[in-house]
Amino acid sequence: MIELVVPELPQQELTLDSIDPVRGDAHPAGGGPPPLAGRIFLGGPHGRPLTREFVAADPDLAAYVERELEYHSYYLVYLNVSFAAEPAAPRLATATLDLKLSTTGNTSEPVALSMTPRQITDSVQVQRSVRFGPKLALMDVEATLGEVSKSTTRDEREVFLQALRQLRSDPTWEFRRTKTMDISGAFDLAMVVRTERDAAIGVTCTVTASTKGNLLRWYRQELAGPLQVGTVL
Template identity: 30%
Template sequence: MIELEAPVLPARRYVLAADPERVERTAETGPVLASRIALSPPAVIPLGEALIGDDAELRAFWQAASGAHAFDFLSWVLTFEPAAGEQFERAWLTVQFETGDASAPAIAWSMQPASLAHNVKLSRTAKLGAGLQLLGLEASLGEEQVRERAEHVVRAFRLRSAAPYWAFRRTPSAALEGDFALRMIVRRPLDRGVDGRFDVRLTINRRRFLLFERRDQLDQPAALGFRLGDG
């Protein structure tokens, strides 16, 4: 095992605009949303023999793979900045790789996080206290009456493909806000460069005066391009 620093480059902030054709309920406010996202370009560290050091298992893998492929370590941050009265419901960040040759693709070799989840206690019973107040699980329930369920906030999909993505979702116990550090090992052909691209799509709920709720999806994804290799 080796440890790598995970640098983060300065982020770009994006103004979000809703697609009127995809708004679920009509609202009086305009299409421009007050919430923002920020996305940093990936910091790229080419992985070479010097970084492997004395790790015998990694060295054996490297010697078997390095004749045809190169590997890069990518790190970046996606930030959700919800405004008052708006909340991010779901988001998808897709990473697309293009080598110009379908027979020699670049792929996501490893993704982190693979998943982030909260364990939520569920119960089939409830207990009332003084004043008809519902008591918490720890005050009213035995272990045999409680089970746990994982509520996933982030999950990675399409590992070992040229278009991997992360899916983010708000849960009852966790808002979709703040920084999410994302990391990836990319395997690419040794003899060519790779054009990469981030695409981010979002669903946002707006709440106003407790009278209506609308769900907006972006007309176009927030996008950011980058380049790997010297080809």
């Protein structure tokens, strides 16, 4: 197993524009709620190719990569996201990071082969590293699980963070406020991307959030990009 410390990435403050929760159209200029600012900060996405040299310390993984590089290229894509605890209102109800993977030429779409964290239930997890298991699978660091409610028959937990659409070109991480956890704190997200051999990849990111006060409001920002990651063999 190989462990890589995820570096601190320079973060930018996001300003998400309000979108109509019914029609999905942007509010007209001068009307509707103001943008959502000062609440979400994003570092990355950043990427690097996964080469033979990178996995050389793990003989089994090195042998797997040696075989796979005949047909595919692999990349590690990672990002940091932080949610400010203040102001306390309106509270963030959801936050979603939608990534779109692309490549140039007449090649098949790249896919998110593995994602971490895959799921967090009622526990704030601060993860400063990613671990590569067999076949470049990312291994989640164990998190302490809290309890939402308890009865004499069972414990119930709510999903706070979930990775969605793995093995596709449009992977997503979705945060959702639970009864015991607000959307706040810092989180590291990472995925292994597989594409055809020698194909570079592009990564674009769209952040969507909702707040819940008297009304449910929706906001969105598409980051400038895409991030371009080239292959190095």
